[in-house]
Amino acid sequence: MGEVYKKLMRCHENVRKKTDFVPKVAIVLGSGLGDYAEDVRVAYELSYSELENFPISTVPGHAGKFIFGFVDDIPVACMKGRVHYYEGYPVSDVVLPIRLLKLMGAEILFLTNAAGGVNTSFHAGDLMMIKDHISAFAPNPLIGPNIEELGVRFPDMSSVYDRELQKLLVRTAKENHIYLQEGVYAQMTGPSYESPAEIRMLRSLGCDAVGMSTVVEAIAARHMGMKICGVSCISNLAAGMSANPLSHREVQEAADMAAPNFKKLVTEAVKGMAEI
Numbered sequence: 379m380g381e382v383y384k385k386l387m388r389c390h391e392n393v394r395k396k397t398d399f400v401p402k403v404a405i406v407l408g409s410g411l412g413d414y415a416e417d418v419r420v421a422y423e424l425s426y427s428e429l430e431n432f433p434i435s436t437v438p439g440h441a442g443k444f445i446f447g448f449v450d451d452i453p454v455a456c457m458k459g460r461v462h463y464y465e466g467y468p469v470s471d472v473v474l475p476i477r478l479l480k481l482m483g484a485e486i487l488f489l490t491n492a493a494g495g496v497n498t499s500f501h502a503g504d505l506m507m508i509k510d511h512i513s514a515f516a517p518n519p520l521i522g523p524n525i526e527e528l529g530v531r532f533p534d535m536s537s538v539y540d541r542e543l544q545k546l547l548v549r550t551a552k553e554n555h556i557y558l559q560e561g562v563y564a565q566m567t568g569p570s571y572e573s574p575a576e577i578r579m580l581r582s583l584g585c586d587a588v589g590m591s592t593v594v595e596a597i598a599a600r601h602m603g604m605k606i607c608g609v610s611c612i613s614n615l616a617a618g619m620s621a622n623p624l625s626h627r628e629v630q631e632a633a634d635m636a637a638p639n640f641k642k643l644v645t646e647a648v649k650g651m652a653e654i
Contacts, residue, residue: 382470383525385431389474390481392429397422399446400483401455403648404476404604406595408460408491408611414641415458420447426459426475433471435459449648455479462591463516464568473519473598477528480602486543486651487599488644489608493587494572495615496580497561502615503635505643506559506587507547508539508608513593514580516565520601529601538600542654543607543647550647556639561586563610565593587612605654609643611636 399422407414425443426432435442437459445456457479463472476487495504524531551558564580566572568590572580580588587610599606613631 380523380525382522383527385470386474386477386481389429389432389478393424393478393482396424396428397446399453399455401446401453401479402484403449403452403454403486403488403651404457404479404484405454405488405644405648406457406460406476406490406592408489408589408591413637414644415445415456417641417645418445418447418449418454418456420445422446433461433465433467433474435461436465437462449645450652452648452652454648455482455484460591460595462568463594464590469517469519469521469594473594476595476598476604477602480599480604485605486654487595487604487606488648489592489595489606490640490644491563491589491592491608491610492613493563493589493610494577495586495612496564496577496588497559497586500559500586500612500615502612504559504612505551505556505636505639506561506563506610506612507544507551508563508592508610509544509560510539510562511593511596512562512564512580512583512585513597514564514566516567516594519594519598529603533597533601535597535600538596539607540605543605543651546650546654547607547609547643547647550650551643554642554646556643558643559586559612563592563608564588566590607647609640611640 441458564585
């Protein structure tokens with residue numbers, strides 16, 4: 379048994395000593411989007427720091443705790459803050475929370491993030507459904523000996539973002555009069571924002587938005603057989619597309635602006651996941 383799997387199993391044992399909650403949907407709340415957890419009917423809260431050797435969020439806007447509870451009658455587990463590769467963690471630690479939530483019973487992973495708009499038709503505050511992704515320089519979390527207990531050596535990535543869940547998101551947005559962009563999300567390593575030349579490269583590759591998370595989590599979840607969907611909050615236009623310098627404050631301000639539509643979209647979509 380490899381060290382990565384041993385650590386995962388120890389974390390699972392520690393969580394089960396504290397709660398027997400079984401989520402159906404796991405929701406990762408990105409930068410500035412953590413307030414959504416306030417809309418969850420909470421059954422139990424668990425700080426990452428309460429779990430031995432668990433990676434801790436160090437970025438403003440990432441509270442660093444699990445919220446277990448209900449959206450309507452759907453049992454959910456919210457990650458109020460994630461950990462990132464740029465914080466210095468090995469990629470196996472970055473995806474450890476996702477793997478843990480799958481072991482706890484989560485069947486669906488709803489990923490959210492704050493992202494820079496690469497597509498010239500995007501505006502700050504837009505919401506974008508992730509249709510596909512590109513990993514740019516972030517290490518694949520499956521590198522190394524395959525953990526057979528979690529999934530196959532060569533998992534298929536042709537439909538990472540579940541088509542049925544995409545249809546649900548589009549339908550939910552339409553029914554609630556929420557403008558929803560669609561596109562390809564690229565993960566870079568961070569923590570520096572991308573250069574204008576890197577943004578031109580990403581645009582030429584067909585990317586619509588860029589950030590510093592999400593893709594490695596989606597790969598790990600797909601490896602374990604989860605159904606995945608994702609929404610990016612477009613927090614700013616990427617480097618070279620605006621005269622304004624990029625800042626984390628801008629990310630949080632855009633998330634605040636998008637919050638009402640974001641909360642409505644997530645809540646109503648999760649309700650629709652009852653039959654999926």
